[in-house]
Amino acid sequence: MKWCMLNNNRGFTLIEMMIVLLVISVLLIITIPNVTKHNSKINSKGCDAFVKMVQAQVQAYEIDKKALPSNIQDLVDDDYLNENNTTCPNGNAITISADGKVESEES
Structure with a gap:
């Protein structure tokens, strides 16, 4: 029996x-x-999460210092x-109100 090789060199x-x-x-x-x-x-959801994290840091500051941070x-x-981490991922500035509430400002 003879084996034949198909010679199919066809490409695309x-x-x-x-x-x-x-x-x-x-x-x-x-x-x-x-x-x-x-x-x-x-970025909006990242900003919301960042605001919550800063709010937690405000509460920790208040517990430690017995006063709210002014800014x-x-x-x-x-x-x-961290000094490099004071704005939202979308570039919005973060502010702290007189009653300690953290908010994002449109830039």
Whole structure:
């Protein structure tokens, strides 16, 4: 019995490669705007979490010092916050009201 090897050196044609690239391009065009749309939601939720964390630091400051901090800089000076970490991920400034409530301000 003689074994035959099929000699099939056929690869992808230019048309097939163009169709694959077209499909990939369409998928990218559809997904990229959705990712950027969710980016603002992610930053907003990150800001909400940061405000809660700073509020906890205000409470810790109040327990330790028996007084409320007057601003964010008081928390930084007494090592309750890192000086590089005083704004929300979306760039909004953080303020502390007279009654100790932490809020995010639109920048």
